[in-house]
Amino acid sequence: MWFRVEPGRGVPIYVQLMEQIRRAVASGVLAPGEQLPSVRELALQLSINPNTVSRAYQELEHEGIIYTLRGRGTFVAASSHTLTDRERLRRLNEAVEKLFVEAYQLRCTPAEVLAAVKKKVAGMGGKDTQKEEIEHDDE
Amino acid sequence: MTMSEPAVLTRGLTKIFGGQPAVDGLDLEVPRGSVFALLGPNGAGKTTTIKLLLNLLQPTAGEIRVLGLDAAKDSVAVRRRVSYQAETQRFYPRVRVEELFCLCKSLYPRWNTERVTRYCRIFELPPYARVGELSKGKLTLLALVLAVGPEPELLLLDEPATGLDPLRRRQVLQLLVEEMAGGDRTIVISSHQLQDVERIADRVGFLLRGKLILSRPLEQLLGEEKKVRVLFPGSPPADLPGWPGVRRVAREGSHLLISLSGHLDEVLGRLNRYEDVAFEVLDQTLEDIFVEYAGGEEVTWKGGEND
Numbered sequence: 001m002w003f004r005v006e007p008g009r010g011v012p013i014y015v016q017l018m019e020q021i022r023r024a025v026a027s028g029v030l031a032p033g034e035q036l037p038s039v040r041e042l043a044l045q046l047s048i049n050p051n052t053v054s055r056a057y058q059e060l061e062h063e064g065i066i067y068t069l070r071g072r073g074t075f076v077a078a079s080s081h082t083l084t085d086r087e088r089l090r091r092l093n094e095a096v097e098k099l100f101v102e103a104y105q106l107r108c109t110p111a112e113v114l115a116a117v118k119k120k121v122a123g124m125g126g127k128d129t130q131k132e133e134i135e136h137d138d139e
Numbered sequence: 140m141t142m143s144e145p146a147v148l149t150r151g152l153t154k155i156f157g158g159q160p161a162v163d164g165l166d167l168e169v170p171r172g173s174v175f176a177l178l179g180p181n182g183a184g185k186t187t188t189i190k191l192l193l194n195l196l197q198p199t200a201g202e203i204r205v206l207g208l209d210a211a212k213d214s215v216a217v218r219r220r221v222s223y224q225a226e227t228q229r230f231y232p233r234v235r236v237e238e239l240f241c242l243c244k245s246l247y248p249r250w251n252t253e254r255v256t257r258y259c260r261i262f263e264l265p266p267y268a269r270v271g272e273l274s275k276g277k278l279t280l281l282a283l284v285l286a287v288g289p290e291p292e293l294l295l296l297d298e299p300a301t302g303l304d305p306l307r308r309r310q311v312l313q314l315l316v317e318e319m320a321g322g323d324r325t326i327v328i329s330s331h332q333l334q335d336v337e338r339i340a341d342r343v344g345f346l347l348r349g350k351l352i353l354s355r356p357l358e359q360l361l362g363e364e365k366k367v368r369v370l371f372p373g374s375p376p377a378d379l380p381g382w383p384g385v386r387r388v389a390r391e392g393s394h395l396l397i398s399l400s401g402h403l404d405e406v407l408g409r410l411n412r413y414e415d416v417a418f419e420v421l422d423q424t425l426e427d428i429f430v431e432y433a434g435g436e437e438v439t440w441k442g443g444e445n446d
Binding site: 005007008009010011012013014039040043044046047048049050051055101104 | 312
């Protein structure tokens with residue numbers, strides 16, 4: 001797995017790393033059970049502070065996306081259902097806010113924005129069942 | 140007792156050169172095992188501060204403790220545990236690289252020959268070359284290898300990558316990451332390479348005219364220093380410059396640009412109370428923040444006028 005961080009983006013590096021690992025897990029580039037590089041390896045590979053890698057791993061572990069076995073390493077978790085609904089919606093809103101700003105600056109009409117969102121969401125089919133499972137789990 | 144003390148602790152540290160304070164009442168604290176980046180424009184007092192820590196300069200006033208020791212009284216003990224890479228190198232030009240290493244090995248009980256040899260190979264430092272024949276970049280790298288060789292508890296680096304090409308700069312970063320990993324080594328680094336600093340620093344301190352105007356964990360700094368570009372449909376609230384966290388409000392055409400230091404959620408909450416207000420939050424890089432803090436005054440909107 002090839003990661004890349006960009007200093008000078010205004011986003012803390014641990015956040016950039018978290019974004020990439022989350023995306024890799026969501027898209028299946030990183031499969032459940034797959035081992036992630038050690039903190040030291042990744043720090044050297046990216047030339048970043050080992051504390052930064054630790055921080056990203058800790059937060060992802062807290063989110064249930066990865067898990068650590070003492071002395072064995074860090075692995076991709078089987079499922080990542082641990083976020084609360086509230087947190088999920090907060091992040092979704094954050095993303096929608098970004099979309100809104102972009103659409104506003106592109107002078108898109110509401111219909112154009114909705115059409116684009118619908119088209120993208122239509123491909124999500126499989127995730128719907130997952131969503132229902134989450135709701136079921138919470139009860 | 141000394142183990143629990145920070146790697147560097149200064150109180151009211153002041154150095155006056157020719158009537159002018161080069162370092163002015165500095166309260167600096169560097170936690171052990173951290174990487175502390177000392178930033179600031181040229182002449183802000185970074186090099187003077189580092190030299191004071193090493194007792195290469197004596198303070199006009201104030202207290203300095205390094206690794207729990209008094210920098211002046213215990214200067215010999217401090218020098219045994221601290222390494223320093225100066226901004227400019229002075230070596231005897233006729234001495235050979237390998238002879239320097241032999242000398243250092245005899246001086247420092249913990250000299251790590253294996254590591255030094257490996258770094259020399261990476262940096263392509265020719266062991267039999269005379270120091271006077273080395274290029275400026277190679278001299279910088281040699282000084283860095285000499286600084287990490289004794290496995291110091293505290294590493295003071297003054298502009299360690301100045302004048303290096305991107306490959307060498309990356310190799311220097313990798314060396315520093317390696318030195319950081321697995322140990323409680325503390326690094327204080329002064330640098331203008333802010334993207335490199337973003338990669339490795341735990342904490343940054345901004346020096347301006349000899350004063351430490353800011354010292355915060357890097358992630359906190361990037362998380363708190365934001366700009367908000369806002370368009371009020373009517374006239375903006377007159378008390379805007381006094382809102383929590385607002386450092387400055389500048390005019391940008393029809394918009395206002397608010398520089399924030401923390402309190403983002405509260406400010407956004409307040410903005411949301413205005414009908415039809417449009418705003419966007421802008422992230423800032425370390426460089427943006429540097430320029431913001433070090434830079435001169437811009438045209439500032441003080442509130443009140445409505446043109």
